[in-house]
Amino acid sequence: MKISGHTMGTPEYTVIEAIKLFHDIGIEGAEIVIQDGYCSGISCACSKEELALVKKAAEENRIEISCLTPYNSYFNSLDEQIRTAEIDAILKVIDACEYLGAHFIRIYGGNLQAGDTANLLERRAKLVESMQFLGERAAEKDVTLLIENHFNTMAVSAKETVDLIREIDHPAVRILYDQANLNFTEQEDYKAAIEIQQQYVEYMHVKDLVFKEGVAFNSSEVSHPDESERNVYTRIVGEGIIPWAEILKMVKEYGYDGWLSLEYERRWHPDDIPDASIGMKKSAEYLKKIITEQEKALLSRNNWVIT
Structure with missing residues (x-):
């Protein structure tokens, strides 16, 4: 498994500075936000000049672009103008992946507010149609679309x-496993989540949290809950309640050997966690320790069997 930094965690840095930071703290990849107006993101236009600077920085710092992360979500809209615009935006991101040598795009599985039950079958059909179309375009560029376990x-x-x-049934559309999201939305625990979906998982987000006492989850946005809606505090990985050692052991047993992307949520919750140079570094060190210990344990067991 390889560790990637996420530019959600570096709001005080430009993308170029974040890539350098990821190199300096000893991780191998960068998941980069695609969104206008965010310091640590690539603009939605994805111009060749902008991408060339990112590519140069990645090459100089020996950082692989693991994933591009746009914030489009209305792939299930019944308004064809809106849906088409979202699809066109992802086509640009697919082209950006090809240029940067990236192979994954984070995708929201449509936009659905909690409690919204209007025209669900029709909206789901539009989502499936959107993903099948985009899956074809992505496959042509050796890119996989990753639908994330995500609220709303x-x-x-x-x-x-x-x-x-x-239902989408396309080899270029797979799952981004996010156990923290499943936890705070009160969905499956890690054992159930891995058993249910691991055969389709091609990427993982890693973050940590602790629950607020007596507060239920709510969010009026897809990207993140407002401070007034939060039922958790975000934490450095290893300092919260998510059992990452057990999760990594179990996904490894299912054959997962892909990216572990540190979705360090400093962009949304800067009061909870320190600068990425401190907190993301600690998170990466914690993951490396788990991986090393598990590799040693496996080697020890294999040697014992051979003996």
Whole structure:
């Protein structure tokens, strides 16, 4: 497994500075936000000049661009003008992936506010249609679309995400496993989530949290809950309640050997966690320790069997 930094965690840095930071703290990849107006993101226009600077920085710092992360979500809209605009935006991101040598794009599984039950079948059909079309375009560029376990979408739970992936039925559309999201939306625990969806997982987000006492989850946005709606505090990985050692052991047993992307949520919750140079570094060190210890344990068991 390889560790990637996420520019959600570096709001005080430009993308170029974030890439240098990721190199300096000893991680191998960068997941980069695609959004206008964000310091640590690539603009939605994805101009060749802008991408060339990012590519140069990545090459100089020996950082692989692991994933590009746009914030489009209305792939299930019944308004064809809106849906088409979202699709066109992802086509630009697919082209950006090809230029940067990236192979993954984070995708929201549509936009669905909690409690919204209007025209669900029609909106789901539009989401499936959108993903099938984009899957074809992505496959042409050796890119995989990753539908994330995420609130306010049509893929909140592991089960919902798997059902959606099976309906889309395209090899270039797979799952981004986010156990923290499943935890704070009160969906499956890690054992159930991994058993249900791991055969479709091609990327993982890693973050940590602790629950607020007596507060239920709510969010009026897809990207993140407002401070007034939060039921958790975000934490440095290893300092919260998510059992990452057990999760990594279990996904490894299912054959996962891909990216572990540190979705360090300093952009949204800067009061909870320190600058990425401190907190993301500690998070990466914690993951490396788990990986090393598990590799040693596996080697020890294999040697014992051979003896």
